[in-house]
Amino acid sequence: MYRIGLDVGSTTAKIAVIDEWAQLIHTGYLRHNTQIYETVSALLSEASSIIGDEPVGATITGSAGMGICENTGIAFIQELIAATEVVRQLYPQVKTLIDIGGEDSKMIFFAEKRIPDIRMNGSCAGGTGAFIDQMATLLNVETSVLNQLAAKHRNIYPIASRCGVFAKTDVQNLISRKIPKEDVAASVFHAVAVQSINTLARGYDVLPKVMFIGGPFTFLPQLTAAFVRALNIPASDISHTEHPEVIPALGAALSCKTNNSLHISQLLSIIAEAPLQKTTEITNRLPPLFKSEEERHTWQKEHKPITVKRSALTNYKGTGCFVGVDSGSTTTKIVVLGEDNELLFDFYSNNNGQPVETVHAGLLQFRNATTAAARPLNILHSVVTGYGEDLIKAAFNIDEGVVETIAHYAGAKYIDHDVSFVLDIGGQDMKAIFVRDGMIQRIELNESCSSGCGSFVYTF
Numbered sequence: 001m002y003r004i005g006l007d008v009g010s011t012t013a014k015i016a017v018i019d020e021w022a023q024l025i026h027t028g029y030l031r032h033n034t035q036i037y038e039t040v041s042a043l044l045s046e047a048s049s050i051i052g053d054e055p056v057g058a059t060i061t062g063s064a065g066m067g068i069c070e071n072t073g074i075a076f077i078q079e080l081i082a083a084t085e086v087v088r089q090l091y092p093q094v095k096t097l098i099d100i101g102g103e104d105s106k107m108i109f110f111a112e113k114r115i116p117d118i119r120m121n122g123s124c125a126g127g128t129g130a131f132i133d134q135m136a137t138l139l140n141v142e143t144s145v146l147n148q149l150a151a152k153h154r155n156i157y158p159i160a161s162r163c164g165v166f167a168k169t170d171v172q173n174l175i176s177r178k179i180p181k182e183d184v185a186a187s188v189f190h191a192v193a194v195q196s197i198n199t200l201a202r203g204y205d206v207l208p209k210v211m212f213i214g215g216p217f218t219f220l221p222q223l224t225a226a227f228v229r230a231l232n233i234p235a236s237d238i239s240h241t242e243h244p245e246v247i248p249a250l251g252a253a254l255s256c257k258t259n260n261s262l263h264i265s266q267l268l269s270i271i272a273e274a275p276l277q278k279t280t281e282i283t284n285r286l287p288p289l290f291k292s293e294e295e296r297h298t299w300q301k302e303h304k305p306i307t308v309k310r311s312a313l314t315n316y317k318g319t320g321c322f323v324g325v326d327s328g329s330t331t332t333k334i335v336v337l338g339e340d341n342e343l344l345f346d347f348y349s350n351n352n353g354q355p356v357e358t359v360h361a362g363l364l365q366f367r368n369a370t371t372a373a374a375r376p377l378n379i380l381h382s383v384v385t386g387y388g389e390d391l392i393k394a395a396f397n398i399d400e401g402v403v404e405t406i407a408h409y410a411g412a413k414y415i416d417h418d419v420s421f422v423l424d425i426g427g428q429d430m431k432a433i434f435v436r437d438g439m440i441q442r443i444e445l446n447e448s449c450s451s452g453c454g455s456f457v458y459t460f
Contacts, residue, residue: 082251
């Protein structure tokens with residue numbers, strides 16, 4: 001009788017198959033990309049090709065696994081309990097288990113004659129696999145390349161890992177200072193290690209032997225190295241396992257009951273039919289914003305966006321212009337105004353981790369546009385704002401830098417002289433600017449979380 005454990009997490013799905021002697025005979029690991037039922041079916045089909053359409057007992061764990069169990073009736077076990085079961089049965093020498101997942105991090109402390117002390121991150125995914133993915137995106141590399149870069153680092157720099165909004169700011173500053181990507185990658189892993197130890201251990205001694213499990217530790221060896229450095233432990237204190245990425249799935253298999261066994265083909269049928277049987281009852285809906293199409297059109301006419309005066313370069317009669325640059329956390333914007341504040345040119349592009357090169361590309365576009373229009377212009381004054389203000393000002397000899405919130409207000413007041421409120425959602429931050437009697441009265445910024453920012457939307 002075979003037993004199957006499935007661990008369906010926030011970003012990946014894992015399978016572990018054991019035989020009647022509890023020997024691990026097959027494992028699988030896939031990113032599900034929200035195609036949860038399809039990915040689970042693929043894992044089961046692969047297992048069937050290994051062991052045949054045999055009767056099996058099955059248990060599911062993981063943050064997304066509970067929903068599958070509710071829809072199918074398959075047994076569920078909490079993933080921390082599943083991981084604890086593996087240590088209890090197979091690795092009794094382990095005293096500390098550290099698990100980094102897609103959106104959570106966990107530490108379990110084992111001691112004789114005491115129940116395991118389980119710690120888990122709370123409401124923030126800082127210091128998890130998704131956090132590492134976002135840092136790789138900011139560096140414009142694959143996550144696996146992040147590991148290769150970190151292996152060649154020379155220096156570690158401080159990076160806040162409590163939240164992506166702070167980490168991205170720190171990483172952006174490092175990129176702006178032309179810090180080697182190798183050092184930035186290693187600094188990201190160091191930040192994850194420090195974040196996890198500080199928030200999960202909370203003064204509790206991390207005693208050997210220590211076991212590291214989860215996909216990030218499995219596929220990013222430099223992350224494990226960062227934890228070892230942060231904990232200041234020798235290599236002999238680490239307990240290794242052959243498949244650390246599937247430990248909770250293995251725990252689910254070990255805890256599986258075989259009295260309600262099914263053939264794998266039956267399991268596949270149940271998994272395939274579950275989404276079709278699920279119904280959602282919509283209750284307590286909000287009233288519609290508009291009662292009719294006519295009401296919607298009326299609202300749209302009353303709220304037409306205000307347009308800025310534009311002029312084609314070929315029609316512009318002036319000889320000078322003014323350049324404004326916003327070097328943001330994720331994007332670069334450039335505008336060129338004429339002598340009467342008409343918009344002559346605009347540029348918007350993702351930084352891709354290269355703020356100087358992106359501004360250079362935008363200015364080249366402007367120069368090419370003036371050449372094509374046979375309208376060479378003198379730059380009378382230039383101003384820069386945003387995260388990269390100091391770097392861009394120095395790199396391009398820009399005349400002046402201005403704080404971003406002041407630039408926001410200046411632009412908003414030009415468009416609407418009576419503006420009383422400005423709301424900005426950027427790549428990494430959100431700002432609400434309250435204006436009264438022509439002066440900024442109050443500014444509110446997001447502080448410890450990047451949820452709702454541009455990078456949050458981009459990731460989804």
